[in-house]
Amino acid sequence: MRVVIAEDNVLLSAGVELLLASKGIEVAAVATDGPGFVAAVLRHRPDVTIVDVRLPPAFRDEGVRAAIQARRSRPGLPVLVLSQYVERVYARELLADGGGAVGYLLKDRVARVSEFVTALRSVAAGGTVMDPDVVEQLMSGRDRLVDALTAREREVLALMAQGHGNATIARRLVITENAVHKHVGNVFAKLGLPPDEGGHRRVLAVLAYLDSER
Incomplete structure (x- = not known):
């Protein structure tokens, strides 16, 4: 590299x-x-x-x-x-x-x-x-996008923003990968990110709450 x-x-x-x-x-x-x-x-x-x-x-x-x-x-x-x-x-x-x-x-x-x-x-x-410190500051604000998420979905979004995949998120939160997949899907739905966005939805999810903090 x-x-x-x-x-x-x-x-x-x-x-x-x-x-x-x-x-x-x-x-x-x-x-x-x-x-x-x-x-x-x-x-x-x-x-x-x-x-x-x-x-x-x-x-x-x-x-x-x-x-x-x-x-x-x-x-x-x-x-x-x-x-x-x-x-x-x-x-x-x-x-x-x-x-x-x-x-x-x-x-x-x-x-x-x-x-x-x-x-x-x-x-x-x-x-x-x-950076986890950046994520913490972003997630600390109160706005309708973040407030629409459950506590667990907020945790999943924070770990997504740190670059972690579903398997790592599952280990960090001590839940199954299937559960992570479900939470990620809920995050996408609540942030208005349709399935046709494909692999970029994880990036767009992060961008969505960055936008909400402006």
């Missing part, structure tokens, strides 16, 4: 590069700003990218803008975004095309090596991974 990183903090990018190398993951390039990242993506065509939300020159949302631009040039480009704080709008913007292959983690999650690498591989495979 080959990775392109967008991170202006040299120590952090060097640490991530060493961490990934220890797991047999190649870093093809490290960019320190948005334009450099987009150019590196087009040149190296990585399997997945890691992008800091805030990059030079203004340190606002340059990383996210660069990731969106790169996904326009390479539709479906897997992007794992790292952020210092929970910033819901950035998560929503990356999910907006409904195509998946997006992750949003807080930077301190990198220190949890196993979780970080698992999230990266999941995003590379087309999955959607949200």
Whole structure:
């Protein structure tokens, strides 16, 4: 697996590069700003990218803008975004095309090596991974979409947003996969996601409550 990183903090990018190398993951390039990242993506065509939300020159949302631009040039480009704080709008913007292959983690999650690498591989495979702290904040709001779900359905949606499949959700909640399948179906129905949306419905379910929090 080959990775392109967008991170202006040299120590952090060097640490991530060493961490990934220890797991047999190649870093093809490290960019320190948005334009450099987009150019590196087009040149190296990585399997997945890691992008800091805030990059030079203004340190606002340059990383996210660069990731969106790169996904326009390479539709479906897997992007794992790292952020210092929970910033819901950035998560929503990356999910907006409904195509998946997006992750949003807080930077301190990198220190949890196993979780970080698992999230990266999941995003590379087309999955959607949200940091548990982001999910907790999103689910804490009171709105009619979330209120329509039962407590168990809310738990299932939260785990879906973290990128977990039905088997893992079943283990986490100590219920059967058939029960998870039923709860997921109920979540889709209550959020108005019809069967013809296929595999993207898990992404759209996450997007639905991101929309409800705006």
